Amino acid sequence: ETGVTQSPTHLIKTRGQQVTLRCSSQSGHNTVSWYQQALGQGPQFIFQYYREEENGRGNFPPRFSGLQFPNYSSELNVNALELDDSALYLCASRAGGTDTQYFGPGTRLTVL
Amino acid sequence: DQQVKQNSPSLSVQEGRISILNCDYTNSMFDYFLWYKKYPAEGPTFLISISSIKDKNEDGRFTVFLNKSAKHLSLHIVPSQPGDSAVYFCAAAFQGAQKLVFGQGTRLTINP
Numbered sequence: 314e315t316g317v318t319q320s321p322t323h324l325i326k327t328r329g330q331q332v333t334l335r336c337s338s339q340s341g342h343n344t345v346s347w348y349q350q351a352l353g354q355g356p357q358f359i360f361q362y363y364r365e366e367e368n369g370r371g372n373f374p375p376r377f378s379g380l381q382f383p384n385y386s387s388e389l390n391v392n393a394l395e396l397d398d399s400a401l402y403l404c405a406s407r408a409g410g411t412d413t414q415y416f417g418p419g420t421r422l423t424v425l
Numbered sequence: 426d427q428q429v430k431q432n433s434p435s436l437s438v439q440e441g442r443i444s445i446l447n448c449d450y451t452n453s454m455f456d457y458f459l460w461y462k463k464y465p466a467e468g469p470t471f472l473i474s475i476s477s478i479k480d481k482n483e484d485g486r487f488t489v490f491l492n493k494s495a496k497h498l499s500l501h502i503v504p505s506q507p508g509d510s511a512v513y514f515c516a517a518a519f520q521g522a523q524k525l526v527f528g529q530g531t532r533l534t535i536n537p
Contacts, residue, residue, distance in 0.1 A: 317468070346523065355429075355514050355527030356469070369523030403468055405525075412457050412520055416468035 316340060317417035319404050325423045331392045334420045336404030338385040343409050345387045347379060350401040350419070362387055363409075391422075399424045428452050429517050431528035439536050444502040446531050448515035451496065455517040459525065460489060460500045463512045472513075473500070476520070505535045 316339035326332050338345050344363045348356035358371035362381035376392040385406070391398055401421050405414035430449045438444045446460075456477040461469035475482040475489045475498070482489050488501045502509055512532050516525040 319468075346525075348525075353529070355516075355529050356525070358524035358526070361523040371524060405468075412518060413459065413471055413474055414525060415471060416461070418466070418468045 317342075317404060317406050317415055319402075319417040319420050321420060322418070323421045323423075325425065326394050327425050328394055328396060330394050330424075331390065332394060332422060334389040334391075334402050334404075334422070336387045336389070336406075336417055338387070338404075338406035339415055341408055342406035342415070343385055344407050345381055345385065346405045346407075346414060347387075347389045348403040348405065348416075349373070350403060352400075356403055359389070394424045396424050398422060427529075428455075429515060429526050429528040431513075431515060431531045433531050434529070435532040435534070437534045437536060438505050440507060441504045444500075444505045444509065444533055444535070446500045446502075446513050446515075446533065448498050448500075448528050449496060450498075450517050452517070452526075453493075453496065454519060455526075457518045457520045458489070458491060458498050459516045459518070460487075461514045461516060462509075463514060463530070469514060502533075507535050507537060509533060510535045 318337045346361040347359040350356040361369040365381045381387040401419045403419045404417045407414045459474040460472045463469045491498045512530045516527045
């Protein structure tokens with residue numbers, strides 16, 4: 314049972330705008346990761362947060378940034394949106410000392 | 426650089442028969458592998474994992490086999506049920522590291 318929640322479910326933005334996506338980790342999970350899933354592809358790792366610090370990043374530009382809060386909830390912020398940012402954004406959490414990540418339902422972002 | 430590959434975009438299996446989903450990887454340093462199942466409009470759901478020190482792991486109807494020399498893993502579902510129809514992703518990781526590297530997914534359809 315995952316217990317990871319994300320909001321909003323869907324979002325439509327225009328090119329150049331900024332967006333904030335939110336995630337609430339499963340209880341007891343202190344590590345959160347964000348992934349981008351384009352249509353027809355597997356999820357791609359954006360970054361990971363542990364104890365409110367970013368401790369790993371994939372091949373994404375600096376306009377993708379994040380925050381993790383003391384209650385382990387987190388945010389993904391994307392500035393200067395581009396059309397190619399249209400994707401499903403997934404949040405995943407895991408407990409310290411384990412390797413299995415549990416995913417939320419995702420936020421579908423459409424950039425027009 | 427696709428480090429994890431699922432070469433079959435789709436697979437169709439009759440209900441009650443065995444479903445075999447395949448995954449290949451290129452990086453011999455991966456030491457932890459996972460399978461996720463994804464329904465439309467939902468996040469990936471963890472199914473089963475295997476560490477590189479094992480060559481087989483079972484959980485109910487699901488069995489994962491790992492062949493390290495061939496850099497190949499497979500997921501067997503026996504017997505297949507209609508509710509198994511979904512997209513299946515394999516993922517690989519370095520144990521203790523941040524990110525999961527996903528394949529492109531295989532759409533499994535179970536026919537009555």
